[in-house]
Amino acid sequence: MSYQPSPLRLQREAARRRASRRSTLIAVISTIVIGTALTIIVTGAPGFKAVRQSFFSWHYAKSAFPHVLSGLLLNLRVLIIAAAVVLIFGLLIALARTSRSPVLYPVRLLATIYTDIFRGLPLLLVLLLVGFGLPGLGISWIPSSVVILGTVSLILTYSAYVGEVIRAGIEAVNPAQRMAARALGLTQTQTQRHVVLPQALRKVIPALLNDLISLQKDSGLISVLGAIDAIRAAQIETAQSFNFTPYVVAGALFVSLTIPLTRFTDWVTRRQDLARVQQGQW
Amino acid sequence: MTKTMLDIINLRKSYGSDLVLQDISTTLREHEVKVLIGASGSGKSTLLRSINLLEGIDDGQILLDGQDITSVGVDGDAVRAQIGSVFQAFNLFPHLNVLQNITLAPRRVHGVSKIEAESNAMQLLERFGLADKARQYPDLLSGGQQQRVAILRAVITKPKVLLLDEVTSALDPILIAEVLSLISELKSEGMTMMIATHEMGFAKRVADQVLFLHQGKIVEAGSPQEILEKPKSAELQSFLGALREAGRL
Numbered sequence: 001m002s003y004q005p006s007p008l009r010l011q012r013e014a015a016r017r018r019a020s021r022r023s024t025l026i027a028v029i030s031t032i033v034i035g036t037a038l039t040i041i042v043t044g045a046p047g048f049k050a051v052r053q054s055f056f057s058w059h060y061a062k063s064a065f066p067h068v069l070s071g072l073l074l075n076l077r078v079l080i081i082a083a084a085v086v087l088i089f090g091l092l093i094a095l096a097r098t099s100r101s102p103v104l105y106p107v108r109l110l111a112t113i114y115t116d117i118f119r120g121l122p123l124l125l126v127l128l129l130v131g132f133g134l135p136g137l138g139i140s141w142i143p144s145s146v147v148i149l150g151t152v153s154l155i156l157t158y159s160a161y162v163g164e165v166i167r168a169g170i171e172a173v174n175p176a177q178r179m180a181a182r183a184l185g186l187t188q189t190q191t192q193r194h195v196v197l198p199q200a201l202r203k204v205i206p207a208l209l210n211d212l213i214s215l216q217k218d219s220g221l222i223s224v225l226g227a228i229d230a231i232r233a234a235q236i237e238t239a240q241s242f243n244f245t246p247y248v249v250a251g252a253l254f255v256s257l258t259i260p261l262t263r264f265t266d267w268v269t270r271r272q273d274l275a276r277v278q279q280g281q282w
Numbered sequence: 283m284t285k286t287m288l289d290i291i292n293l294r295k296s297y298g299s300d301l302v303l304q305d306i307s308t309t310l311r312e313h314e315v316k317v318l319i320g321a322s323g324s325g326k327s328t329l330l331r332s333i334n335l336l337e338g339i340d341d342g343q344i345l346l347d348g349q350d351i352t353s354v355g356v357d358g359d360a361v362r363a364q365i366g367s368v369f370q371a372f373n374l375f376p377h378l379n380v381l382q383n384i385t386l387a388p389r390r391v392h393g394v395s396k397i398e399a400e401s402n403a404m405q406l407l408e409r410f411g412l413a414d415k416a417r418q419y420p421d422l423l424s425g426g427q428q429q430r431v432a433i434l435r436a437v438i439t440k441p442k443v444l445l446l447d448e449v450t451s452a453l454d455p456i457l458i459a460e461v462l463s464l465i466s467e468l469k470s471e472g473m474t475m476m477i478a479t480h481e482m483g484f485a486k487r488v489a490d491q492v493l494f495l496h497q498g499k500i501v502e503a504g505s506p507q508e509i510l511e512k513p514k515s516a517e518l519q520s521f522l523g524a525l526r527e528a529g530r531l
Binding site for chain 1: 334336359360362363364365367369371373374375376377386387390391392421435436439
């Protein structure tokens with residue numbers, strides 16, 4: 001005999017449908033009300049016309065766009081190089097800080113001091129020190145390119161953050177995993193390389209992607225050294241027209257870069273949470 | 283006369299003022315199976331972890347196949363490479379699939395080539411009905427399957443001694459049966475084993491000798507029949523009484 005849903009089930013399903021229709025309706029109404037209120041407040045403000053002209057002018061947006069976009073390419077190049085180097089340095093710092101070997105004691109100490117300093121120093125200060133201080137030493141092999149010095153500053157600051165993130169991941173791996181690996185005869189180093197690190201990195205991928213988003217945004221700060229990135233390009237445009245729209249264009253471009261990355265991070269995090277729930281069965 | 287695989291002489295260990303092992307002396311011959319029974323905290327796990335040098339000992343000696351593995355300067359990694367260990371919590375590596383879990387030690391510790399290690403592992407998996415799980419990750423396996431994989435991971439390197447620490451305590455009865463039948467199979471192949479367990483029926487079936495531990499001491503030792511049916515000491519009698527009351531004997 002085929003299955004006939006009981007009246008109880010039909011009743012329950014109807015109630016669930018009614019509830020879901022009701023919440024959709026409430027969401028639509030609430031959005032319309034709040035949207036209208038915001039529009040009235042903003043457009044009704046006494047300075048609205050002036051602000052619209054100096055920040056949201058279509059004319060200036062169009063003329064500034066190519067310059068700002070070519071500046072953004074510099075941000076992207078800096079981002080890619082910095083991200084790659086930061087990942088390597090961060091990993092080395094995390095390994096140094098979690099090692100227990102007495103030979104590595106001085107390395108461990110140095111890594112700790114480095115992390116303490118660069119996690120505390122504002123990036124802007126690091127940029128100024130490295131960008132203007134280092135070339136001032138007059139050592140011949142130190143590059144004078146503001147792009148390189150700016151990238152170095154980003155690397156110095158972010159390696160400290162990323163090192164801490166990876167260290168947290170290493171410490172979050174269940175000690176029983178380490179014990180099981182050692183019981184198989186793996187050495188300390190082999191255990192770290194084949195058992196602990198792969199699990200640690202997997203755990204911290206969402207946090208690392210978050211730092212990547214942050215790095216992408218902060219790459220705009222190298223403009224203070226004079227590197228012609230998106231922000232600096234916008235500044236140049238603004239200086240010619242006395243209209244601030246180019247800054248808004250730069251901001252929009254930065255946001256358009258971070259949104260896909262943010263969504264991707266959310267997706268990765270959700271997938272990991274799901275996997276953890278499934279593992280919770282045992 | 284089979285040779286002595288493991289010789290434990292006057293082992294003593296304490297955590298602070300807490301004496302967890304004292305005057306532990308026993309020998310394990312090649313192909314012999316010894317079962318450790320006793321309440322939780324009686325020292326069974328500590329004894330097993332001392333043998334594979336995951337725990338340091340305070341006094342005494344452990345000889346593995348004639349070599350003193352507790353003397354100063356012994357390479358602990360090399361010793362552990364000759365001993366198989368399986369734990370209550372399986373501890374499979376979640377980022378590696380079954381085949382990678384089993385071949386990790388042969389490849390990294392024993393220098394076996396990837397192809398050879400994988401073909402050995404596949405043979406083993408096939409023999410124990412797990413070949414279809416070779417490419418699966420541990421969290422998709424049942425507890426019994428995970429524990430069987432963990433045991434195969436420990437025996438693929440042909441250890442001199444296999445240490446099993448309450449390997450069925452986290453499993454339900456059906457899964458316990460499949461793990462125990464794998465262990466019986468290993469016994470029939472001549473594997474030398476020291477097993478800590480709460481499964482008395484199983485102890486009776488596989489043990490050549492049963493050791494009863496109480497507060498860090500071997501209180502009684504004998505054949506399964508002697509220990510389980512004719513307990514002499516008051517401690518063992520009350521332990522067996524408690525098991526009977528809990529319906530586990």
